[in-house]
Amino acid sequence: xxxxxxxxxxxxxxxxxxxxxxxxxxxxxxxxxxxxxxxxxxxxxxxxxxxxxxxxxxxxxxxxxxxxxxxxxxxxxxxxxxxxxxxxxxxxxxxxxxxxxxxxxxxxxxxxxxxxxxxxxxxxxxxxxxxxxxxxxxxxxxxxxxxxxxxxxxxxxxxxxxxxxxxxxxxxxxxxxxxxxxxxxxxxxxxxxxxxxxxxxxxxxxxxxxxxxxxxxxxxxxxxxxxxxxxxxxxxxxxxxxxxxxxxxxxxxxxxxxxxxxxxxxxxxxxxxxxxxxxxxxxxxxxxxxxxxxxxxxxxxxxxxxxxxxxxxxxxxxxxxxxxxxxxxxxxxxxxxxxxxxxxxxxxxxxxxxxxxxxx
Ligand code: DP6
Numbered sequence: 001x002x003x004x005x006x007x008x009x010x011x012x013x014x015x016x017x018x019x020x021x022x023x024x025x026x027x028x029x030x031x032x033x034x035x036x037x038x039x040x041x042x043x044x045x046x047x048x049x050x051x052x053x054x055x056x057x058x059x060x061x062x063x064x065x066x067x068x069x070x071x072x073x074x075x076x077x078x079x080x081x082x083x084x085x086x087x088x089x090x091x092x093x094x095x096x097x098x099x100x101x102x103x104x105x106x107x108x109x110x111x112x113x114x115x116x117x118x119x120x121x122x123x124x125x126x127x128x129x130x131x132x133x134x135x136x137x138x139x140x141x142x143x144x145x146x147x148x149x150x151x152x153x154x155x156x157x158x159x160x161x162x163x164x165x166x167x168x169x170x171x172x173x174x175x176x177x178x179x180x181x182x183x184x185x186x187x188x189x190x191x192x193x194x195x196x197x198x199x200x201x202x203x204x205x206x207x208x209x210x211x212x213x214x215x216x217x218x219x220x221x222x223x224x225x226x227x228x229x230x231x232x233x234x235x236x237x238x239x240x241x242x243x244x245x246x247x248x249x250x251x252x253x254x255x256x257x258x259x260x261x262x263x264x265x266x267x268x269x270x271x272x273x274x275x276x277x278x279x280x281x282x283x284x285x286x287x288x289x290x291x292x293x294x295x296x297x298x299x300x301x302x303x304x305x306x307x308x309x310x311x312x313x314x315x316x317x318x319x320x321x322x323x324x325x326x327x328x329x330x331x332x333x334x335x336x337x338x339x340x341x342x343x344x345x346x347x348x349x350x351x352x353x354x355x356x357x358x359x360x
Pocket of ligand 1: 164
């Protein structure tokens with residue numbers, strides 16, 4: 001598929017008004033997307049676990065208006081008007097207008113809510129932008145019902161979500177999604193996420209992700225700014241090669257269910273992401289002292305027990321503790337007894353691998 005394939009030819013029967021609701025999950029990257037080219041094209045492929053509990057629900061209502069050169073929309077979070085969300089959505093509409101040529105023909109009301117607290121330091125851009133993209137795809141499908149396959153619907157939703165936020169294109173389906181061209185992964189694309197096409201061992205079924213909320217404040221450095229700092233970064237080329245290699249290695253790890261090899265790749269990816277931040281110019285550190293305390297405790301506990309828990313990090317201080325279902329009881333007990341003390345107000349979220357967005 002190319003960009004051209006996502007430009008609709010004509011609509012059979014447009015509606016005057018209507019509304020659609022989607023609930024879309026967040027996702028956690030195993031191989032991390034960090035660095036992008038023009039038009040939201042990633043420098044490297046990434047692979048993620050779709051999450052289950054952390055979700056955004058968005059209801060999009062649309063009513064026909066006089067078409068002019070402006071987008072017309074209002075945004076609400078938990079019932080309250082959120083004008084500070086508008087610039088990001090306006091950019092998203094500008095980037096997607098070619099593919100959704102009806103955007104200026106309607107007034108949109110976007111009503112959204114998250115299952116996780118807004119100020120939890122968990123990015124809502126992946127779940128939020130994917131939910132909005134799915135709602136817009138439902139609008140498009142309602143104009144041309146018979147002709148759209150589910151496969152196209154999901155692919156275009158992912159393609160649109162990417163234009164809102166890169167990580168959002170990986171939140172349409174589950175449970176393992178790859179985004180970005182990788183020579184060993186057939187069908188992988190820079191334009192949208194695809195389901196991981198190879199065998200995955202039962203060890204990875206129902207994998208847990210307990211998210212420890214170390215710092216619930218707003219990020220000091222936005223992801224977009226961070227991605228840009230990879231341009232001309234002294235270690236960028238090596239990092240890009242490493243991400244390709246790590247994804248290649250994971251193919252065998254998933255097939256064999258090799259948890260030790262999994263842990264090594266996942267923790268190395270998390271630390272490399274933060275190493276890129278610390279070695280860019282300007283440099284910055286998003287981890288907090290408690291992030292390091294938690295990592296240290298995880299390493300000690302793993303060494304003492306041989307259990308297969310590991311950590312990963314996003315662009316923030318929160319720690320995602322990943323572990324297999326078969327060891328969940330003991331590991332969760334450890335998390336409660338030893339790690340929760342390092343969370344802000346003792347807050348954490350129990351999540352696990354999930355299966356994608358749902359229409360409500
Ligand atoms: C560190 O998707 O938030 O979480 O495309 O600029 O919206 P934009 O960036 P975003 O970047 C996420 C980066 C990351 C790693 C990852 O999720 O792969």
